[in-house]
Structures are given as structure tokens and as C-alpha cells.
Amino acid sequence: QATSPQAMAGGAVAPREVPQAPAHPKAGSLRPDPERGGRKVALIALGVLALCAAAVAGVILGVMPMINANHKEPSIVRTDDSSSSSGTKKITLGGSDEDDADSSSSEEHVGFKGVTRASASSTLPTDQYADYGAQNLIDGNVTTCWAEGASGLGIRESVTLSGDERQTFSAVSIANGYQKSESLYYKNPRATRLGVSVDGKKVMDVDLPDNEFGSITRFELPEPVDGNSITFTIEAATPGSKYEDTSISEITVS
Template structure:
């Protein structure tokens, strides 16, 4: 995981062509058959607690006992996740599992994204309201297009019953969907 510290200037840097800011945390997902790599960066991350970590690596690990949780005061409106895709096949869907689905209690105790904006390197801006469920949500994008950068911004949230942290279990491009269409 790449962790950019306060020692960096507050001005924007470029990392793989993406804006990266001081304090931002990043994690890289390695190559698969359908993509060379994906870099996930989050504008903030909740500090580790009780042996749990909440970094951007949790957005693609496929483990519902982990989640990315934002780390700013308040409910997390305006916090962002950046995804940089290197040499991926064209795709048209994002798969999202909202909240922290470790348990029903954990899910309800923490905030969940309600509305999000997805901005693409192609100039698309898609606003969507996510249902308040930890089940898979499919977000359709224009395409299939070979996207290289996505920025997901939390617009508003379903507040947690106990904590203000807003968490997301999974956000990944659905490269497999395009592959399945090839075989139909």
C-alpha cells in the first residue's frame, strides 16, 4: 500500500496520471487476465481500530469482513475514491457492495453511501442513488469503453446508527461481464 504523508506539499501531484493529494492512501491490485493493474486511492481512511484496517485495498479484496471507511470528521460527504486502470478491456459496469457488511449490526452501525457521483476520464458524470443494502448493486456506465480513470465521490449518506464513518465493501469494474457477452 502507498501511503502519502503530511510531509508532502499540499499541492496536487501526479501518480500514474491521477491527481494525488497529501494524506491520500493508495493500494494496487495486481494483474489479471483482463487488466494489467488497478490503483485504488482514497481521499481519507479511518485509522485502524481493534485490529481492523480500513484502507482502499479493502475495496477490491472480495472479503465482506473488510471495508474502506473514510476518515474525516462528519459523515464523509465529499470523500472520494480514485481508480486508475492500466491496460484493461472495455467495460460498462461497476459492481458495488455498500456499507460494512461484516455483520448486520456493523452494517447498520456505520454510514453507507446514499448518492454517489462517478466521473470518468471520458468526461462522463453519472449520479446514482444506491439502495440501502449490502447486496451487490450494478452501476451502468456508457460503454463498453476502455476507461482509464474513475473518480467516485460520496454526495450524501445513510447515517450510521452508532458511528459517523461511511464505509464501502467493494467497488470494482466488471470486466467479467464483457467476457460473458463474448461467449453468448
């Protein structure tokens, strides 16, 4: 600092400081901005995360189609089971049409075991001449008969034959009408069409010729059917010359 001699001698003027210019920093001595550095680190971290996410997405998109290609939902194949007594469709999960066809064709029927019981939807009451119950149909005697007990020709009346266990029905023989005598045969109605059902499922309709007295009609089912019972329903009948009670003397199932 510089002072004039006059000022010092008089003592009236105080010394005055001369302001100094700030010193310039040396080259290379600047410190980094902390805020700017933090943003840079954050951007780098975000970039790394984005690359990781892209890599994971690529793996998922590449692997999932391969998994889906190797995974097949089980197919549902429906086939007619002609040997089923219920007549319903069989549902098999998985497999193919060829496999299912092979399995159904290899099934064997249980075989015929025999008929031991007979029942009817209606029966003509016993009179002084005979009993007309359904059991007469399986007694091996054509001179006895079942006669329905409904009004008219007994259309929709039925008889059911069954055994002691499940069995296979293939063919039927019928001694139609009341075959106790030729006179009674023509006096009573004879069935001319029967509906045939196994375990309640209709298998076929059969037209019976109105043959002469003493004739027996035999027919086969379209294919063997397994079941517990077989039912014959009167669907049409030819009138008798005197009575209205449609009669059948014997039914043999094999």
C-alpha cells in the first residue's frame, strides 16, 4: 500500500486499502460439478438396465414359441360304440381315430346267458280258460300265450325279457298269435310290427308277416347288442275275428 508523506505528517487521512483482483486458478485445478456427475452415473445405470431388459425379453420371446410348439392339448375323439348297451357315445381323451377304431373293434361281447324272467306293461286277466301272463312267453310251450290287457289292439303295450346278468342279444324267434288252436289263432289279433329295444334303447323295428297258424318267424338284430333286458313293443297288429287282445305265444332270444 502507498501513502503520501503529507497525509502521514498531518495524520488527518487514514490509510486506504487498494482492492486486489482475484487470482486466476491454475490450469487443471478445476473441480468437477457434483450434480453433473450424478446425472451421468444415472444415465449409465439406466442404459445398463435397458440392455438387461432387452436381453431377458429376447430370451422369453425365443423360448416360449418352442415350448408352445412342443405342447399339444389332448384331442377329444368321439366314436360310436355299437357294443355299448346304453347306446351312448364313448369319449376318449387323447389318441387318434385309428387308435380308437382299433380298440373298439377288439372289444368282445359277453355272450348270451339266457332269459329267465318276463314282465309286461299290461296283461289280460286270468279267466276260466287260461292264464295270460308274460311268463308264458318263455315256458317253451306254444299253446300258452301272453295277451295284452289294454283296450283296443294294445298298440304301445310291451313285454320285457331278462336274465340274471348282462348278456349279448343277437337273434329272436317269435311264435305269433295265440297258437293254442287254429280257431283261437284267427279269433285273436296278431302283432304285425314290433319295436325292439335293449336296456331302453331302440335297436330296430321288425315287420312280422301274418303267417298261417303254427308258423314261427325268426329275425336277427342288425348287430349283436349287450344288455340286461330286451323289450318288444307292439306298434301294429292285425285284428282278430272275435277278440281284441293281441297275443304272442312264445319268444325265444339267442
